[in-house]
Amino acid sequence: MNEIRPIRAKSGTNQEGASAHNRRVMIDALRLNGQLSRADLARATALTKQAVSNIIEELENDGLVASLAAVRKGRGQPSTPYRLVPEGAFAIGLQIDRHVTRTIAVDLVGTVLARKEANLPAGGPAKGVETILALIAETRRELEAIAPKSKDRLVGLGVAIPGPFGIEADQDDPWMMAAWQSFPLLDALSIGTSLDVRLQNDAAAAATAEKLVGAAHGVDHALCIYLGYGLGAGLILNGELYRGANGNAGEIGMILSRPPGGADADRAPLEHRASIASLCKILDLDPADPELYGRIDAAAGAPEARVATWVADIAFELRAAIQILETVFDPQTIILCGGMPRGLARRLLDALHPLLPSIAERRGRSAPRLQLGFTDPWAVAIGAAAEPISRTFDPRFSAILKTRAVGAA
Amino acid sequence: MNEIRPIRAKSGTNQEGASAHNRRVMIDALRLNGQLSRADLARATALTKQAVSNIIEELENDGLVASLAAVRKGRGQPSTPYRLVPEGAFAIGLQIDRHVTRTIAVDLVGTVLARKEANLPAGGPAKGVETILALIAETRRELEAIAPKSKDRLVGLGVAIPGPFGIEADQDDPWMMAAWQSFPLLDALSIGTSLDVRLQNDAAAAATAEKLVGAAHGVDHALCIYLGYGLGAGLILNGELYRGANGNAGEIGMILSRPPGGADADRAPLEHRASIASLCKILDLDPADPELYGRIDAAAGAPEARVATWVADIAFELRAAIQILETVFDPQTIILCGGMPRGLARRLLDALHPLLPSIAERRGRSAPRLQLGFTDPWAVAIGAAAEPISRTFDPRFSAILKTRAVGAA
DNA sequence: TTATTAAGTCAATTGTCTTGACTTATTTCT
DNA sequence: AGAAATAAGTCAAGACAATTGACTTAATAA
Incomplete structure (x- = not known):
């Protein structure tokens, strides 16, 4: 008998x-720096000029980068900077929320070219x-009208859906979107769009x-920190999005906490x-109101005591959460984003200060401990579209x- | 003027x-599976038999792997399994704690070959x-007596010191070991040992x-979760130790929390x-008592009400911490370790159950949510020694x- | 005895980066 | 002006490490 035991190993x-x-x-460097010459790229990546030259030539042939006018910057031959070509690649993003779904089309540099929404x-x-499939099809048509090249250069469909995934959720709990969790969404979308879906x-x-x-x-x-209908955090560690063992890393909304002055049994x-x-x-x-965003915006703009209470309460909770996250992850910065009116986000940011003391309080910080990120309702859909690009x-x-070929875990 | 702007890029x-x-x-696969044939390795790593053969031959010449007796496992030529050679590499670990310092020597497979302690x-x-330098020198001599090869095969010196690093610590706060934090320890050890120090x-x-x-x-x-004189957590994410932006990731001891029933102002x-x-x-x-460990052991073994209180109190705190960590990291398992008597660790583990509900409660878990790891006072020193090997x-x-060559961040 | 299966080697090939010399274009010095 | 210095970028040969496909070896199964 040959016993077949699984071999654990990383691949070569x-x-x-x-x-x-x-x-x-190369693409990352161009994205980060806007434009760089071959010589710049060679220095930045520790590759030789020649290697960079070959790769850039290839990328140029693939339509991903293009040269700009030569620039003189002193002695020596002028350099020819290269930049990313926005039309080099496209991706579709899909957000499925509790009551609404949104699609977005972006190009290689992240510019939004089309957007659709439906209840x-x-x-x-x-x-x-x-x-959803109808919305995606519409979005693709619109994208192709704007950028005909996109037809052959669509690199994937990114899907964002409220987590957490794969837990034993109460099927009736509206927080969980349990019905969606158990639905074979990936297959349905793969078949329905012929795209690479994540x-x-x-x-x-x-x-x-x-x-x-x-x-x-x-x-x-x-x-x-993403404050939407629910609460979560997206973790960028070592420059990559960290997903955890089951794709649930960052689900800070599921942290059990005691309300101020509450007893242990009040943990929620x-x-x-x-x-x-x-x-x-x-x-x-x-929450199912299609005009929800507008109504929140109106309430947040008006001198509404209940909003002020909410801001204060939520600031109390988030201050503690931020202190925990800083302590546990030691990040360079925390970005507060979410689907809410910009003014409300600003109020919240103000209410969060002063932050609790943490190891993040250090001399010579280059980034603020907390800053505002995207706060419009399309942020998640944009991120969904950014995923295939990334x-x-x-x-x-x-x-x-x-x-x-083989191997487990 | 050529303006020298830093170019941000990852290296090639x-x-x-x-x-x-x-x-x-290859080494990782052998470490994980004990022994594997070249064909096994080829399958596990997705490399070709030929590539594996060349690499294994090289590793064998380097004294890192060795073959075992061929085994027949059915039809076909018998396979020749390979294993790691313990004497292939050695490392020294140094733990600097508040009151005591320890050194350890390990080999490639992590076997402890020498240990020294000093106040x-x-x-x-x-x-x-x-x-410390005297202790290290002594350890090296002892190691060389046991394993003469170690002289040429020492890959580094790992140093463990209580964190957090680089924060604006109160110089008098004994928690911080501030004096050590500001001391140029790395340089002193590098020069004193001529080893690669981290x-x-x-x-x-x-x-x-x-x-x-x-x-x-x-x-x-x-x-x-490491429960020592202080409290911290070591994070293994994607199979690698995560350090955070400043090497302080996992410093959960610095999380500010309210005591049970306490007010917000009581956060500590x-x-x-x-x-x-x-x-x-x-x-x-x-804490400076050299016999501290023994005394704790004695107290934990005796029917001592104060220990029972401590266990209950600390279990309360750690349950919440574990729930937070599970929620935030979505790990496969949490390992409780620290420098305390095994019996006490067991009591603590028991007292921690039942754990709070979290996203870690899922069907078909392969590892327990919480398990016991190393709990002897040498655990940290072993880990320090393991670092250069890893x-x-x-x-x-x-x-x-x-x-x-160039580039920042 | 022969066929089948699997481990492992041999020798040639391929793909990608490196090396070092060279060309081109510009500024700076004399 | 002319020469020297400097930097970008190319050319062509070389090095390196994995791949490919045929081959050898050694076992079990028919």
Whole structure:
């Protein structure tokens, strides 16, 4: 009998893996610096001029980079800077929220080229998927009208859906979107769109957006607190989005916390008290209302005592959460983002200060401990769209490795 | 004027980087699986038989792996398994604690070959370094007596020191070991030993030990809660130790928390209530007592009400901390380790159950949510010694990349 | 005895980066 | 002006490490 035992091992790599990584590094460097000459790139990446030359030539042929006018910067031959070509790649993002779904089309540099929104019909995922597929198809048509090249250069469909994933959720708990969790969404979308589809939770998507085109651009260690209908955090660690063992890392809304002055038995998920959902409750708003955002905006603009209470309460909770996150992750910065009116986000940011003391209080900080990120309702959809771009073009450890034939875990 | 602007970029790689990675992957696979044939390795790493053959031959010449007797496992030529050679590499670990310092020598597979302990003299780091260098020298002599090869095969010196690092600490706060923090320890040790020296905090060291030879062996997402004189956590994310932006990730002892029933103003660092230091306070023990461990052991064995109180109190705090860590990191398992008697650790583990509900409660878990790791006073020193081994031989993203000439962040 | 299966080697090939010399274009010095 | 210095970028050969496909070896199964 040959006993077949699973062998645990990481996979190896070869020249192809190295080459793929180097291409990604070039694109990343151009994304971060706007434009660089071949010589700049060689210095920045520690590769030789010649290697860079070959790779840039290849990327130029692939339509991903293009040269700009030569610039004289002193003695020596003028350099020819290169930049990313926005039309080099496109991606579609899909946000599925509790009551609404949104699609977005972006290009290689993260510019939004099309956006669509629809309310999710009653009847659960089976019905909802039809709406979604129609919305995606519409978005693709619109994108192709603007950028005909996109037809052959769509690198994937990123999907953002509120987490957490795969837990034993109460099927009736509206927080969980349990029906969607158990629905074979990935398959339905893969078949329905013929695109490469990946799931993220909404906080991770928000973080992806901040990483590609926002405040986390080029920051290796950043946390994005996402305050939406629920509460979550997207973790950027070592320059990559961290997903955890089951894709649930950062689900800070599920932290059990005692309300101020409350007893231990009063522990409840943080997001029950700190989220747009809690604001809806305080303001007696229907979360399913298509005009929700406008109503919140109106309430936040008016001298509304209940909003002030919510801001104060949520600031209390978030201060503690921020202190914990800073302590546990030691990030360069924390970015507050979410689907709420900008004015409300600003008020919240103000209310959060002064922050609690933490190890983040150090001399010579280059970034603020806490800053504002994207705060419009489209942030998650943008992040969803950014995911395929990031996955395809950003340097990542796993992109170097060969895909393994055997092995587990 | 040529304006010199820093270019932000990740570095590239080449065949050498790929080759170095593949060597690490081989060693990692052998470490995880005990012994594997070349064909096994080829399947596990997705490399070709030929590539594996070449690498294994090289590793064999380097004295890092060796073949075992061929085994027949059915039809076909018998396979020749390979294993790691313990004498292939050695490392020294140094733990500097508040009142004591320890050194350890380990080999490639993590076996402890020598250990030394000394009390740190009064007079601060300047004086302490002399003690430490003498201890290291003694350890090296002892190691060389046991394993003469170690002279040429010492890959580094790992140092574990209580964190956090680089914060604006009160110089008189005994928690902070501020004097050591500001002392140029790295330089002193580098010069004094001519070894490659790296610093970690003690919790990270404990996690490194668990990763190399303990409960986190082969686990990609694990957290080690380290309960020593202070409280910290070592984070293993994607199979690598995560350090954060400033090497302070996991310093959960610095989380500000309200005591049960306490007011907001009572917030204090978690480790003030949850650590061996808090036990010392309860038991009226002098932390500087060289016999501290024995005294704690005695108290924990006796029917001592104060110990029971401490266990209950600390379990209360740690339950909340564990729930937070599970929620935030989504790990496969959490390992409880620290410098305390095994019996006490067991009592604490029991007292922690039932754990608070979290996203970690899922069907089909393969590892327990919480398990016991190393709990002897040498755990941190072992981890310190494991660090150079891990750094030199474990697969890591950064090991693939070229070292960059220019560029920042 | 023969076929089948699997481990492992041999030798040639491929792909990607490196090396070192060279060309081109510009500024600075004399 | 002319020469020297400096920097960007190319050319062509070389090095390195994995791949490819045929081959050898050694076992079990038919």
